[in-house]
Amino acid sequence: MKALVLSGGAGTRMRPLTHTTAKQLVPVANKPVLFYGLEAIAQAGITDVGIIVGETAAEIEEAVGDGSKFGLDVTYIPQEAPLGLAHAVLISRKFLGDEDFVMYLGDNFIVGGITELVDHFLSDRPDAQILLTHVPNPTVFGVAELDDAGNVARVEEKSPHPRSDLAIVGVYLFSPAVHEAVRAIEPSRRGELEITHAIQWLIDERRDVRSTTISGYWKDTGNVVDMLEVNRSVLETLEPRIEGEVDEESQIIGRVWIEEGASVRGSRVVGPAVIGRGTVISDSYIGAYTSVSEDCRVENSEIEFSIVLRDSSIKGVRRVEASLIGRNVTVTPAPAVPHAHRLLLGDHSEVQISS
The missing domain is CATH 3.90.550.10 (Spore Coat Polysaccharide Biosynthesis Protein SpsA; Chain A)
Structure with missing residues (x-):
């Protein structure tokens, strides 16, 4: 056959x-x-x-x-x-x-x-x-x-x-x-x-x-929705393996696979999750059902229920979830913008603004 x-x-x-x-x-x-x-x-x-x-x-x-x-x-x-x-x-x-x-x-x-x-x-x-x-x-x-x-x-x-x-x-x-x-x-x-x-x-x-x-x-x-769901299903069967480096300030909770050559520093990783070889996780939170591929950088960020492809960087981002991030992608915070209200009010108006 x-x-x-x-x-x-x-x-x-x-x-x-x-x-x-x-x-x-x-x-x-x-x-x-x-x-x-x-x-x-x-x-x-x-x-x-x-x-x-x-x-x-x-x-x-x-x-x-x-x-x-x-x-x-x-x-x-x-x-x-x-x-x-x-x-x-x-x-x-x-x-x-x-x-x-x-x-x-x-x-x-x-x-x-x-x-x-x-x-x-x-x-x-x-x-x-x-x-x-x-x-x-x-x-x-x-x-x-x-x-x-x-x-x-x-x-x-x-x-x-x-x-x-x-x-x-x-x-x-x-x-x-x-x-x-x-x-x-x-x-x-x-x-x-x-x-x-x-x-x-x-x-x-x-x-x-x-x-x-x-x-x-x-x-x-x-x-994308089905990809994330399949990723979740496969990670449910993951056997925990710590082959890379995890420093004393980091927490690894549940079924987590840290591949050889990966490094986790000052971070919390909650399984099921997999961190690819050559990837560096620092001062970050990696939540359940997340796959981070090889040679990525996640710094001072939070990511959960997502797939990150190789050679990508996530830095200084408060929260990423339910996302599929391609190869060689850079994710950073948007530039700070002044918060202001622009008003055109008629006579005898009454306005309440929550600042």
């Missing part, structure tokens, strides 16, 4: 951060989201992986390399534009050959991996298997409708009036039958070859399409 990992999207919901950073490489607990997916694929016993890349190809290739650090053999497949998930399958025909494969969206995060799902698929050998989960906002996802027997009756892409609240999770398993499906469909109104259309084609052709409804944790990390 092979794997096809999609890492070619533009990440428009994460802009301006993704103008300069591939969305799949934004870190969660100081590790790129993409790496969690690659590790899950390796744990499932799959070693031959094709990665779809687009305009951020150079950055993805630099981060992943040949895949050997994950125990994988990686082939890069360029996609000229984000023309849909089914288009990614279409252009990967030579790499995939006639083997079964798992398609994994590189910006998705699933707790617990995919090993059990892969084992069931290889045992039963349906033509396609999709993952579903109940969501409160199904209009922003592809959704599936099940019949009374629990079989997949219909799938649709981001309908304003969805037939169910079962969102399609970004992990799909296919037999070679899907290659016929992606060749048979036409581009959608947004000009993309939709994987939901290919799955619906298989259903209409009475092929064996199955589903698994998961109750575990899943997130599409396509926006």
Whole structure:
């Protein structure tokens, strides 16, 4: 079995951060989201992986390399534009050959991996298997409708009036039958070859399409709110490790990982939190669910429930929370401005000013 990992999207919901950073490489607990997916694929016993890349190809290739650090053999497949998930399958025909494969969206995060799902698929050998989960906002996802027997009756892409609240999770398993499906469909109104259309084609052709409804944790990390939530979820499982330097004036409370080469001086760090290598925290407060990447500086500041990417500096800032701060960012207090009230009052006015 092979794997096809999609890492070619533009990440428009994460802009301006993704103008300069591939969305799949934004870190969660100081590790790129993409790496969690690659590790899950390796744990499932799959070693031959094709990665779809687009305009951020150079950055993805630099981060992943040949895949050997994950125990994988990686082939890069360029996609000229984000023309849909089914288009990614279409252009990967030579790499995939006639083997079964798992398609994994590189910006998705699933707790617990995919090993059990892969084992069931290889045992039963349906033509396609999709993952579903109940969501409160199904209009922003592809959704599936099940019949009374629990079989997949219909799938649709981001309908304003969805037939169910079962969102399609970004992990799909296919037999070679899907290659016929992606060749048979036409581009959608947004000009993309939709994987939901290919799955619906298989259903209409009475092929064996199955589903698994998961109750575990899943997130599409396509926006800042979800990134912070995934970061929180991963940090909940953090094992405390003090590998860097912590002076006697500092307090480390709870599950905190101070990476080798990091330094904490005169500060309070409340876990779960991770401080990256080469980072200096001085006279500051780092609150729960915060990931500070490598080579950062946090001085005389407070930050909580946030992600800070590498080479960034936060100095003299009273409070930062629920924030995603990119690479090489400088955050400082605004210049002091005189406080004044400008008034134009008529005769016999009465004004009360709270100063």
